[in-house]
Amino acid sequence: MPEMNEAKKLRGWSLRDAAEAGQLLEVRCQFCRRTYRFFPRDLLQLTTNVSLDRLANRFRCERCNRRDYMSLKVVQIWGSEPGKLTVRRLVRVTSVKKPIWEDGVL
Template identity: 55%
Template sequence: MPEMNESKKLSRWSLTNAAEAGQVIVVTCHHCRITHRYLPQDLLQFRDDVSLDRLSRHFRCERCGNGRYIVLKVHDPFGADFGNLPIRRLEKVQIKKVPVWKDGVL
């Protein structure tokens, strides 16, 4: 039987489902050829629980600043991955203060 399309798999799977299953979110920029791996629990701390096919829109490459070449996959870690797989962990969330100006009359 043929394998299901990857985008259909991701549309039925959310961050909460991935966290409960112990999966890792793999985000790759095909322009820079750089890959980062995230735990779904860390992403849920500052992102709503969305389906994984919509999650890739929220990522931009840190190197090239582009979001068009971002591809998201789900990885099920197995025995050899534990202790060897590099994962990006959330250290803290910084909030930028940006002034908003309104023109008025004196």
């Protein structure tokens, strides 16, 4: 049986679905081959409940600073994998205050 297109699989699956199923999201940069793993619940704190096929282009690689080579894959955690996989966790969200100045006449 032929393999199904990965984008079609992800189109019907959302962040909340992946969080409820206990899955991990593996984001990989195809340019520099760096892999990041995230918990869907952490990403739900940063964005709305979006379809997973739209989520890959929201990431940017920290090593090469590219966005167009990012791919996303859903990973199910199996028995021997906990304790061995590196997963990024959301610690806190900070907002940056940036002053905007305007020159005016007195």
